[in-house]
Amino acid sequence: MRPPITPIPPRKSQYGIDPSLVKTRVSELPGMTSVLLKELFPDLPEVIYPGEEGVAAVRKATEAALQKIDMSKIKPEHSVNILASHHGFTLLGGEPYAEMLKTLKDVIEARTGCKNIRLRAGVGLRFRETEEYIKRYGLDKHFGGKAIGVAPIDQGIPIETEIGTLYGIRKIYDADWIVHAHNSDVREVHFHRQVDRAVKPFGMSYARIETRSTYHQNLGPRAANFTARAIFDSPFVQGKFAFASFLTVAPNGIIGVDADNDLYALNDRVTQIGCRYYGKMMTLFGEIDECIAALDFPCPVVYVFSAGVIYANFAGANTDLYDLDLPLPAYTWYTEAFYGKAGKPLLKDIPPLNPAIKMCVHNYAWTGYPSAFFSEHIPTVVVGQEQADLFNRDPQNLTYMKHAVVAETTEAAMEFAYKTTGTRKVLIFDGAMGGINVSEPLAELLLKKAPAVSERVESELLPKWLRQRGVDR
Amino acid sequence: MKVVNLLAAVAAEKCRGCKTCEKVCPVLAIKVVNRKAVVDAERCRGCAACEQRCPDYAITMVKREEPVVVKVDVSAVDYARVEDLCRRARLNPEQIICYCTATRAEEVAAAILQGARSPEEVSFLTGARTGCKVECIQPILRLLEAAGIKPEPPRDGWQWYGRTVTVWEIPEGVKHKYATRGFYFDEDIKLLDRVVAAPVQGRRDS
Numbered sequence: 304m305r306p307p308i309t310p311i312p313p314r315k316s317q318y319g320i321d322p323s324l325v326k327t328r329v330s331e332l333p334g335m336t337s338v339l340l341k342e343l344f345p346d347l348p349e350v351i352y353p354g355e356e357g358v359a360a361v362r363k364a365t366e367a368a369l370q371k372i373d374m375s376k377i378k379p380e381h382s383v384n385i386l387a388s389h390h391g392f393t394l395l396g397g398e399p400y401a402e403m404l405k406t407l408k409d410v411i412e413a414r415t416g417c418k419n420i421r422l423r424a425g426v427g428l429r430f431r432e433t434e435e436y437i438k439r440y441g442l443d444k445h446f447g448g449k450a451i452g453v454a455p456i457d458q459g460i461p462i463e464t465e466i467g468t469l470y471g472i473r474k475i476y477d478a479d480w481i482v483h484a485h486n487s488d489v490r491e492v493h494f495h496r497q498v499d500r501a502v503k504p505f506g507m508s509y510a511r512i513e514t515r516s517t518y519h520q521n522l523g524p525r526a527a528n529f530t531a532r533a534i535f536d537s538p539f540v541q542g543k544f545a546f547a548s549f550l551t552v553a554p555n556g557i558i559g560v561d562a563d564n565d566l567y568a569l570n571d572r573v574t575q576i577g578c579r580y581y582g583k584m585m586t587l588f589g590e591i592d593e594c595i596a597a598l599d600f601p602c603p604v605v606y607v608f609s610a611g612v613i614y615a616n617f618a619g620a621n622t623d624l625y626d627l628d629l630p631l632p633a634y635t636w637y638t639e640a641f642y643g644k645a646g647k648p649l650l651k652d653i654p655p656l657n658p659a660i661k662m663c664v665h666n667y668a669w670t671g672y673p674s675a676f677f678s679e680h681i682p683t684v685v686v687g688q689e690q691a692d693l694f695n696r697d698p699q700n701l702t703y704m705k706h707a708v709v710a711e712t713t714e715a716a717m718e719f720a721y722k723t724t725g726t727r728k729v730l731i732f733d734g735a736m737g738g739i740n741v742s743e744p745l746a747e748l749l750l751k752k753a754p755a756v757s758e759r760v761e762s763e764l765l766p767k768w769l770r771q772r773g774v775d776r
Numbered sequence: 777m778k779v780v781n782l783l784a785a786v787a788a789e790k791c792r793g794c795k796t797c798e799k800v801c802p803v804l805a806i807k808v809v810n811r812k813a814v815v816d817a818e819r820c821r822g823c824a825a826c827e828q829r830c831p832d833y834a835i836t837m838v839k840r841e842e843p844v845v846v847k848v849d850v851s852a853v854d855y856a857r858v859e860d861l862c863r864r865a866r867l868n869p870e871q872i873i874c875y876c877t878a879t880r881a882e883e884v885a886a887a888i889l890q891g892a893r894s895p896e897e898v899s900f901l902t903g904a905r906t907g908c909k910v911e912c913i914q915p916i917l918r919l920l921e922a923a924g925i926k927p928e929p930p931r932d933g934w935q936w937y938g939r940t941v942t943v944w945e946i947p948e949g950v951k952h953k954y955a956t957r958g959f960y961f962d963e964d965i966k967l968l969d970r971v972v973a974a975p976v977q978g979r980r981d982s
Contacts, residue, residue: 428908430828455910456800456825458934465950466941498958516914517940520873523964526943529954627958630967636875636911643870643977644880650970673875673907696839698823699876699907701779773956 304336307740310733311396314601318429319669320690327713329597329666329731330740338746339738340555340610343753344583350556352395353736358402361557365406365548368562372546377480379416383545384478387424388508391486391550392436393602395736399557401440403550404484408446422450423475425508428699429671430454459511462540464533470511471534476543483547483566487573489581490606492616492624493635497577498772499528501549501570505540506531524637525627535566549573553580554611555737571774578768582625583760584610589620590752593726594745597664599733603672604665607732610739614732618677621657625764627771633657639676656680661724664716670697678706684716685709777847778877778903782822782837786813790834797826797835799934802909803900821846821899823906846903850886861885863972865915865922866944870976873915876907884919894927895936914940943968
């Protein structure tokens, strides 16, 4: 068995405990190993990062991708907003995304003569998160002080769409041109269901609360992402859109940079990557019969990563998140909303959270996303009183600890989990690059199941998923 | 229901009176007076919107000595009226509309039936929209509208701008135009209609 892969280190942030308090990583404990994703799925694409060249490979790929982009609309006297989102900074340490943003600025300036290029970085529910990243990656300096974080409660701007008025964040659109700088990582498949993934930020990190609430409350689980398309297709946004540049990502790393003046052409390519590669990982995770999920990554509970799959998606891996014939995943906000006062779903056909997760060991994860649904339905052990106290002070998680217990150390938490669940299978969500950190029994199971999963996805599931999204032609 | 355990505190020497805090507070608990932000401790619901958006980092969230329980008594209102209002807003009474505080539609409906006339009053009374401050504005506006109330956004504020479309209102032409791109409008209408019509599980207070 291979030694574990060094996980992404803890990160100093107002949303997490101080990194010095993270004494032990779960992957350091006895019995842990790693599996390379290429061992599971040999057809995964080659990556440019991580690699020998480091982030220089990302710069080179961005410059190459931008060669085909028409920037003739951007004149020297114009202003350009490069639009970024928090999520990119959580991928493989964040440096690749930051490097793409810096390269975008440099290339636009060199090609067009335009000097007024700003960075506007949107967020999820942690309103200062991208402020932290802007400083961490030197983006404020690179953009000459013209780099800011924006939040969904900032001043808005009405946008007329074919489904009525929706609302964007004013500072996102306060330039002559916008450049959509994102990534193809799937992350919240439970929300977007890989429908218009590339367009989603227009209804989310670039949008006001009214729009985001439309997505999560007004449209339904499979119609939700239309808010993003409606905004992007509006004359207002079309009048400002210059082009898009995406880090293309597979579960094993950054595979390149894709840029296009046509966002929907790029979106179709992103849909193919998302369904094929992430679909295999999620389907494989759905084969896990029992395990302890260990959270150990600088992100909120739902967003911790393992092989490109977030905990929220593993919590729904007992269902096929890509199959649009399935109305509600086991976890999405619509599902959570539909649990009645007796603690049971209001409809009998709402699936339960993944019963394979016997316990969650929360070694290190952030606040800033409502997560009590998880501790309420999955037995959860939180490591360290400081982390418990932080959750008790988070307006979004005031009842998270009501349902969880505290262990003093990582070792004690895992021992408790082993004893009470009876399983030795552990899946660690620690952002390990190129592989996954797991316990030896789980490594064996995954290696055994992967070939059949790959075959089933290729022959049966993938054609259906692509057909449902209109990208099978 | 929400247990409010935090309170906004202003460092007056850092405050430059820009009024951002005023514009983002969902319960109108902070105002700039004589160019300095002042917190109304009775109204503050500890959501940290002001702390998170203050450009001068002049606000911190401090622990309240005595937490405040914010809750509307649903049993004080005829439940048939609560149910009727929720279903007219196309919500199940037991549906959670605020994921942070687990506030259900019935509590917001009860607040409205007991006199709340705006999202700000609803948030003040129930605690809804004082967690993430983002996701629950639409169901609150839908419930107010179903009660025949047309609230006006706070003047010069950024708290909210307006109700937006629901899936039941998507034009047929739009549905047809995007039918092959993975948007399941009519199927989601069927799903949400079933949720709206589902029986409630229990009448204990939310």
